[in-house]
Amino acid sequence: MPQDKGLYMPVNIPQLDDKFINNLDQYSLPEIAFHVAKNLLGDDIADDDLKAIIYDAISFLAPVVKLEENVFVLELFHGPSLAFKDFGARFMSRVMSYFLEADEKQLDVLVATSGDTGGAVALGFLGVPNTRVTILFPKGKVSDIQELQLTTNGQNIRAVEIDGTFDDCQALVKQAFTDAELNEKFRLTSANSINIARLIPQTFYYFNAYAQLLKQGIDKVVFSVPSGNFGNIGAGLLAWKMGLPVEHFIAATNVNDTVPEFLKTGVYQPKPSVATLSNAMDVGDPSNWVRIADLFKDDIEKLKTLVTGYRYDDDETLNAIKFIYDNNNYVACPHTAIAWQALKDWQQDNYRGDFAGVFLSTAHPCKFPDVYPRSVAGKIIVPERVKALAKKNKKSVALGKDFEGFKKYLLENK
Numbered sequence: 001m002p003q004d005k006g007l008y009m010p011v012n013i014p015q016l017d018d019k020f021i022n023n024l025d026q027y028s029l030p031e032i033a034f035h036v037a038k039n040l041l042g043d044d045i046a047d048d049d050l051k052a053i054i055y056d057a058i059s060f061l062a063p064v065v066k067l068e069e070n071v072f073v074l075e076l077f078h079g080p081s082l083a084f085k086d087f088g089a090r091f092m093s094r095v096m097s098y099f100l101e102a103d104e105k106q107l108d109v110l111v112a113t114s115g116d117t118g119g120a121v122a123l124g125f126l127g128v129p130n131t132r133v134t135i136l137f138p139k140g141k142v143s144d145i146q147e148l149q150l151t152t153n154g155q156n157i158r159a160v161e162i163d164g165t166f167d168d169c170q171a172l173v174k175q176a177f178t179d180a181e182l183n184e185k186f187r188l189t190s191a192n193s194i195n196i197a198r199l200i201p202q203t204f205y206y207f208n209a210y211a212q213l214l215k216q217g218i219d220k221v222v223f224s225v226p227s228g229n230f231g232n233i234g235a236g237l238l239a240w241k242m243g244l245p246v247e248h249f250i251a252a253t254n255v256n257d258t259v260p261e262f263l264k265t266g267v268y269q270p271k272p273s274v275a276t277l278s279n280a281m282d283v284g285d286p287s288n289w290v291r292i293a294d295l296f297k298d299d300i301e302k303l304k305t306l307v308t309g310y311r312y313d314d315d316e317t318l319n320a321i322k323f324i325y326d327n328n329n330y331v332a333c334p335h336t337a338i339a340w341q342a343l344k345d346w347q348q349d350n351y352r353g354d355f356a357g358v359f360l361s362t363a364h365p366c367k368f369p370d371v372y373p374r375s376v377a378g379k380i381i382v383p384e385r386v387k388a389l390a391k392k393n394k395k396s397v398a399l400g401k402d403f404e405g406f407k408k409y410l411l412e413n414k
């Protein structure tokens with residue numbers, strides 16, 4: 001974290017050349033990833049090393065699946081932790097270990113999770129020499145499978161259960177990064193989407209989704225993004241800044257609707273987070289919002305015309321899950337269902353049923369088994385690696401939400 005408590009942003013965002021954009025359909029996901037990363041990172045990582053990092057990190061696909069005319073789902077849950085956060089976490093962990101020298105002080109990664117980040121980051125760093133990960137998660141507010149993914153890793157991964165909300169976990173982590181004593185004793189780094197190294201790889205799949213549609217002759221695309229901390233849609237907007245010709249973005253939230261409210265009223269008013277069925281989006285003060293505001297600092301009106309916000313409560317989320325299942329025979333996770341509903345509402349509100357709508361599916365439905373009515377739950381195919389988790393031992397430390405207690409724990413458990 002910069003000491004002024006802001007977030008790092010690229011000083012300038014270079015445009016990708018037209019030739020690349022117009023021929024996106026000729027490239028595979030890792031090829032696109034290399035080209036986009038190279039455009040942003042320049043020569044900071046040698047080409048061969050960058051290629052190796054990308055082929056190792058992005059080792060699974062992000063297919064665009066057609067549900068009906070002009071409604072597509074971009075499935076981002078085919079990585080090891082079954083959530084889109086694998087893209088960011090795997091790329092970031094490999095970049096960090098690339099820059100870590102063997103004789104340096106251990107890298108201490110602190111990460112707050114509302115559910116999916118912790119699992120992706122843990123698997124990204126598991127066994128990476130000279131690193132340690134401390135995961136903070138809100139007690140009782142993550143699903144059973146998520147908790148197993150957080151607490152059964154062992155090795156260089158430890159889990160801390162905080163008696164509070166995700167916002168409390170995030171506040172503890174942020175405070176640790178600006179605490180002088182902790183910074184002197186540890187080499188601390190963040191693995192949340194406040195870390196720019198997580199955002200960059202999330203731009204890759206927007207380009208790749210567009211490429212898949214181009215192959216079908218489609219070039220007018222609207223992305224609907226289920227949003228919590230606004231890293232995912234922030235990456236989409238970064239892709240747009242780099243030259244991806246997206247017609248429109250939809251920021252879909254649950255009742256934690258700080259951003260949809262802002263887009264409507266022009267007033268950014270953070271609120272305490274409220275627990276919902278889409279728990280990974282229970283964020284009242286999205287940390288990546290400042291990045292989006294920065295991307296549009298010269299033209300805030302452009303932001304308001306490019307992005308529309310929609311918000312849904314838990315009943316609407318459940319209705320959406322049922323509707324998608326009944327009509328498309330597809331099981332969406334609760335976050336994904338919110339993005340689908342927002343897309344349908346936007347297409348209707350704007351008479352733009354002719355634009356290809358792509359809603360992002362951020363997690364595999366099996367991560368949220370308690371959410372579904374029985375008829376739908378029975379249709380979910382649980383991957384083998386999830387079944388294996390149940391046999392492992394859970395291990396975590398319980399702490400309150402006060403910073404002094406957390407600091408003491410860190411100092412006493414070097």
Ligand SMILES: *Cc1c(COP(=O)(O)O)cnc(C)c1O
Binds near residue numbers: 231233
């Ligand atoms: C993290 C997460 C989100 C929210 O993504 P942000 O980048 O924080 O906006 C949505 N859905 C799922 C399943 C997630 O894990």
